[in-house]
Amino acid sequence: MLIDDDPRTMAQGMKRLGISVAAILGVAVIGLTGLISMSRLLDHDALRDAVETQIRTVTGLDFVADGRIDVSVFPGSYVSFHDVRIKGGDADAPALSVEALTANLRLFPLLMQRFQIADVMLLHPHIRVRRAADGRSNWTPFMETIARNMKPGADNPLSFSEIRIQNGELSYEDGDGRISENLHGIDLSLAWPSISRSFAATGQFDWRGERVDGSISLGDFLAALSGERSGLKIKVASPRLKFAFDGTVANPVSLIMEGTLSADSTSLREALRWIGQPPPGSGGFDRFSLKARASVIGSSVALTNVNIEIDGNVAEGVMTYANNGRQTLQATLAAGTLDFTPYVKTIRLLASGARDWNRQLFDLRALSATDLDMRLSAAKVIVGSTRLGKTALGANLRNGSLALSIGEAQIYDGVAKGSFAISHAEEAADVKAQFQLIDVDLQACVSDLFGTGRLSGRGNLNVSLEARGSSPYGLAQSLDGTAVLNGHDGAISGFNVEQLLKRLERRPLSGGGSFRSGKTPFDKLNVTLNFDDGVAVATDVRVEGPAARLTLTGTASVPSRDYDLKGTASLTSAAGADNFELPFVVQGPWDDPLVFPDPESLIRRSKASAPLLDAVRDRRARDAVRSVIERLTDHKPVPEAAVPDAASGSGTSHSN
Template sequence: MRKLIPILLLPVLIALVGAAVAPKLASEERLRAEAAVLLRQASGLDVEIDGAARFSVLPWPAIELDGATIGKDDVRLAVPRVRIVLDLLPLLTGQARAGRLDLDRPELTLASRQLDDDPLGAMLLRLASGTFAADIRVVDGRLFIARDDVREMVLPDADLRIVVRGGSEASIHGEVTWRSEPLALDISATGLGALPTGGAGRVRLGVSGPPGEFSFDGAAKLAGGAVAVGTLSVSSRRLRDTLAWLDLDAPTEQGFGPFALRAQAVMSGQGASLTDAQLELDGNVSEGGFNLRFDGARPVLQGSLASDHLDLSPYGELSVSEPDSDSWNHEAINLRRLASLDVDLRLSAAEVRAGGARLENVAASSVLKSGKLMFAVGEAEAWGGIFRAAVHVSPASASQAEIRVELGAENVQLGPALGDLFRTQRLEGTGSFRLAAGGTGASIAAIVSRLNGTFTLDGKNGALVGIDAGRVLARLEQRPLSGANDMHGGRTAFDRILIEAAIRDGIAQLGKLDVTSTRLRIALSGQSAIADRELDFTGLAQLMASAKTGTDPVATFELPFLVRGNWDQPLLLPDPQALIRRSGAARPLFPQPAALGVSNQAP
């Protein structure tokens, strides 16, 4: 019971002190004057008392104001209701000293030029140079930015505790609402007295909420402009949502989920430099460094990353076809994402997985400048050989894009390589190929219809998948008219295959397609409409045999043929004239095979 006596007597003591002091502060004019002095001491700014003032005793001696304005011009704080809680002991000597300031629904307005100059440096210098002290409680506060005569609300709601010890330390703890999301703040600065003389103070900053978490722990200097050096940590459960919250677009339509970054940082108003960075994104872990600059027309991001394993599957694949059909994608290409910043990144990885492809010892780069993107794989080990690639994307006009692709492979397994890159499984063997093509249009379909470029392939010791040409020719040699049934299935082995094609205005002109082996030869020419995916080829297949040991093989049977249909279901048609000429029984029935509408001249 004796321990509770001081607690029970405290309200009585406060009442007695208030009763003794109240007469000295009784007049409203005196209260307003005392309040103005206390607010000026706490803020270091000019003060105007706008409303009524009164003195209250319980629950603690305090001066209450119905309105006050602190500062003006560049910094202005308007408070509808202020409560200045007084320290008890100084009141016994008849002096008023603020122990705490309670600000109800304050509105802080900063001029935009304050932000353009150096707001962090100006604030820290004011705190470091001042001798004022304050313990401030903010309830339902708001922050505005004034540009000319227009005020823009930045923070619609803030509940904070702000502690300032001028020349020594400052801290902010509480919660604010920004962009409709609640954020918890934990900010502190110590050693402020060293800043005016060029020294460093310690800064700790923590921000957390649904969009993500941000923290910094290091030192800050003001000499030559505000600079902070320390450990930076950023994380997000879903980076795509965080970027959208910041009004930024993710570079791809998919991916950008779990994200974490930790690095040693040097930050200033002109940008940031990150070293010893550890980056995690969508399960991929990389190390490297970055430089981010804001001193030009657009932000500039430069950096390099190294990774042991990099999986690109979370980011999807380039959709060149319509989702539910085999036609080319007609969706408009949006290059708006390329105009927001300039990028120069270098990437090295021991292993990269992209779709079904697996690349090793990859060296790649990505350069984005003035809205033009160039992505290149300088060299990678893939499909048993070497792979190189480059993609150039740039705006051709307000609504059209120009895209150019260069792909090259040396001594690779053709089946897996062509399957991963072009989604075709009709060619096996080892070889090299190169594609260089480009076009302009508002969509992939439009670009394909105007495509120009070249394609070459040189393969060996492989096979054409889907037909056994040797078996078909041997059967047709024996039974010209009935042997053409069921020509699909099997493999046509070859010693070498050569392909040369030129692409002009969306038409691929097949200059050469030669397939050779000891058993047969196939020559093909013609064209393909890439936009419609249609084939129009003519060819000549020959069965070969050695006449004598050491001599070149000679053709024992040859058959002209046509290839029609589309890419996915090509239709192979033997030339009926040739079959009729081979059939002794059918020749008298068709004395004029030219009437069939098929040329006598075989390719």
Template structure:
């Protein structure tokens, strides 16, 4: 056996000797011709070689070449250094065949942005090439050129690309995009059918810290590149993914776990998603979308349906400052509204927003030419029907905003509490609110607000004051009003409110509260910008008038004007009062002169004004 070893090693030695001697016998021109043919065979187009070419034997026979360039115009590929590793067996017969090609620091430059046509042309060339080899890309780059500027989109790419005779292709490796490593896994088969207009099976997987994406379907190039298949996108923190893409989440909270799965049609003009299942922050909805990219702005159209939506992860809408005592003075920026157009429809069986709940809601969001409309067409809420619309559009200074709210037969405590943070009104009723203004901030808009508010309700209570108890006590002891008048409830059978808003001032023209025991009337003004109150009113204790009774004389004991339908009522006690202070802590003060006049002990003082040096009432 030992005698056979030298004989067996003799061919190997001859091969090594021939390989070592070949570089010295072959001219550089011959090597340049060979490597150009191998690269053209691999890429489907001839290269331009400006650097030297040499042949090396160790660690494996290979042709090493520098300064290579493919393509001209909109798409060019430059390779500073390449190494074509040769297949050993064909080399013994005098033929050069590439086993694999190593590209060091290649750069793909696209002029004027990402154009799909060069990719389509390149894929068709590769599909027609009868090339079986692997390409290894080390530290590659993708660059976009705009005039004289260069934008490095992918600063680093390490990929292994496999081509199998124009039939199958596979790409696997890692790229760095926006500072994050993304793992790439792409496979395509039956590439030859692309030459006849057919569709080739495609599988793509992208995964990294920002997101995971997978596509499984087919793609074709005839008539423009189109991919059709199942698309899956997921992100552990959508807020971070949006920030990574240079986008800002619409709200300060939420936008955590996200996933999307849909049947998709992807093309250079946009995308169509059907049978989509979208999950965000635990909310699941289904529907479809259309994304169009062939206009002046991207356009998103679609509809979603959900069984249950919980909006609590996104926090509460706040238009006040951090302390909550004043309106926000932060400058309104609507520049993002002009970046795209949106037309979305949403329906949900149940929507929760904090303590509020809407049922069977139909809503829409429309954004066109920078003008935004958010609308709730109709929803069941607070045991009634609720509608809302918010219009926002750019203005020469800041923004123009308008809000329209309407509710019919709702529980007033829940509706007023959830919408206006005013929980002092109970009962069932309806209201209409419309207001609009223009300004650079919320505070400026509120300062110039114009609109109206009206409300009517039945069978409820005013929470925080028991007016009947207070009036009954003051009727017996008029000077006992120094105590705390707060606490309890004032039942009513009917309430009516009408108010207008002009330049940020709400004028309460009518607030009438009626029951079988009392009447309350209130009027005045409230500065919405300063959140203060300046109201005057009259509270009356009443009793049913007996048949045949003559109307009592005097303002304090007259028939009640505007009383509820039925028998007239007599006024047994009347008390004027004022309401001052801010919205959060209003102060109710009875008229002291009326109480003094009511007091029997103080009445003689009013009959002798001269004793006090006064012969006429004080102005």
């Protein structure tokens, strides 16, 4: 720009600028004066009628104002209707009632005595939606009216660009009363389709105690109202859950949506509680994300190309969800590694820090919430300290009964197959389990299943059990069924039968202190147990080793977790040889039982002490017996009271 520094030129420019400013101020004063005059001379009834007509023309809706009507031209240009309700439907519970409906007017058309609405604001509106079983609602006639009014060729030259909702409420109910929802504190801005055919709403609302940000946009509002296909975008964000959909929507007979769906939450458990779904169990279900291609028809949702992540577990596949009076979820998913530890770590069979079973009552309410049909495969599965290789699982939950099936799982260096079922019967759980473990590592298997690591080798385990109870302890008390274990090429740790028998064969009263050390190898192991009301009866227990054999009979209590068994140990010798056999007893808790030889058999085996069993019946031989026992056992003199009384038939056993 060139600046002319000629004083005369500058003076002329300032003069012209002053004239321009004065002209603008003059026009403003005239316009302001005109507005003030117009506010006094304007026909308020005509303005009110014009606004009512324009709202009716643009939306196709007719309304009634039962309260006062405020009209203002200056300083604000608006018409405000109080206690407004939409005409039609239930007059006592209208589809839409508004505390105040304010239509803001465009200024310049108003100066020319033309009334055009710039935007509409609804203060504290109450929107009621009642959906019938056939899919129609109390809003269906109004939507049809709006659609007819917006069709090309309709006599609708006017429009306004925005409808704002401030502090609104929305109540929704379906026909059979299964769903009832209320939204409060609704603050929305609705971009009404004026120039283009699109529609958008953006804002916030309160739902179930959370403030939610939301937006929705329709590519073709008229098509959507008419049930035809239209583009649809939805975004919802709250502190508990984020949700987005981008696709299309149509409603020829029932709702149809197709597009991309995504959802994520920092805690799926809290998100489920928020939306009114009881979360399963009491562990896990924290970090969650889902992405999929969604197809919605009515109340059914089909998801393909699913990528789902829960608690760090990632899986892919397909899912379907339906809510036809009862929620049903079906899924077929594949994963690399699955860690089920978060979901089972709160299930404690044993009381914390004790050997007793947990007596806390089961919470089985989650079994009645949803029907489930799931197929799941994984290259690796982790359950606490247990590691499984390639695994195929099936889960079916229906009418409160859960059935789990294992098609095949690599576990304990072997293969597992079986099923597990649990059903809710009154306040108790009915449990049934059938499974096979084929060619597994017995040490890892028995340690996981029974809490003892005394057995090693390889073998097969077949189990068929059932029980009923309201707690783990109750299940232990009612346990029925069978368990069969066949093992080979292993050992039983805690005692060395061969070493012990050889020593006792030479010196029967030499003591059994080392009976609880070492290990007993075996070539074959056979165990058959029958369970009846929590008591396991050993019907066939045989251990055959290269140097010794063992047989056992007796019982094991599942509720008290202890043994009461009797057995016989013998050395393996050549055919026709006189085998040395030793009866023994196993008593005490499962994890640390006492194993000791039968004292009477040791005394009878000793040539020096065998006559004592007969002699102790003679009171006159008591002193001689005491002297012999002292010499054999190297014990101090036995008190008179400890010597067996032949009359009473009682006896005292010693460790040697």
